[in-house]
Amino acid sequence: MLDKTNPVHLSRNAVLYRMVMPDHTCPYGLKAKDLLKRTGYEVDDRHLTTREETDAFKAQHGVATTPQVFIGEDRVGGYDDLRRFLGRPVTDPKATTYRPVIVLFALTALMAMAASFAVDGNPLSLRAAEWFIAFSMVALAMLKLQNVESFATMFLNYDLLAKRWVPYSYIYPYAEGLAGVLMIAGALNWLSVPVAFFIGTVGAASVFKAVYIDRRELKCACVGGSSNVPLGFISLTENLMMIGMAIWMTVASAGLAVGHAM
Template sequence: MKTTPQTFISKARIGGFDDLSAHFGKDTPSSDATTYKPVALFLVAGLMVVAVSLLTSDVLFTGRMIEWFISMVLLDLQRLQDVERFASMFRNYDTLAQRWVQYGYVYPFVETGAGLLMMAGVLTWLSAPAALFVASIGAVSVFKAVYIDKRELKCACVGGDRKVPLGLVSLTENPVMVGLAIWMLMKII
């Protein structure tokens, strides 16, 4: 089969998500249509960071801006819109979620909490290790799925939007978060 998971009803194979949606009479966009539109979140995040920085310090660029931008809370908002859908797609490639299904449901809350704490500059001893943990697993998982297993999957990174391909853009988020977590840990040592 080209897609996983496959759905069966009364021992009859229905197929993947699009086939199941059609079976129940729901329209879905083609899963083959690829888009990078959600990357616009990065632009919005950058503009928000500039606005907050100017509001709080009258300086266009500060070191805190990098921390605010990289925290990726806007991406987490996308994930939290439909945690069930996110967790389902996330299991397709995340190595921990494949072994412990609940991790797919916990992940967006851990990352959101870590991002918000990092933005606030509080409880770094908690937020940085949490971000380091989820981002490290994410980086290994995406790298394995895309470059070792050579699977063509859609990314759950924007909340389960099936049109965003899992690849370099998806992989970039995790090492950047690893770097931020290490940076934050170094600041408290």
């Protein structure tokens, strides 16, 4: 264990060993070098240029990975160890987070406002609200379709219809994307509205049962099968948005039809 009160550790000098080969430059080595420099360390940057040299270094110091950081005569360790040593947070790859969904909704909201401003000169129009939901549906479908097999596997953990009819877990992202595209265009409402209402209703019922009735702690497949987004309120929101959009478009179409009839 390093003693940060030791004067040698206050000298702000570090030695970094990292792989820099013709066909591979270690990204964590670059991160470690950047972090050291940003925190005021002078870096003696030493490259391991061959696999043999790297293996020999690992054997000499009894380590399994590179990069390795040394401060004074003590080994700090790899990139995550360096972050801990400097008091920086270290990301847990298994930790659940809502960040992917929050970022997606924030960007689709900005896209909708930008599109509305370009068309109407008003970023906060009713059309912007409609586009926000439709853009979100398309973006979510796109993330699911990056690896539909992985999505389907995670989706089968909680979706009520998919558990009874497995092909639905593969159909769902295509249906969501199709409904979103049609809603952006304002075309074929007779198709997009029932599709959005159906998958939104089944999805909302599935999430509500899994989270609030069965009290299960699951990951949501909403942004793809490899996500660490917890199944919960935000997952429910995705489905409620689709239901709301379908109802709104039905009401708006009915109102437009009445207006034309008068």
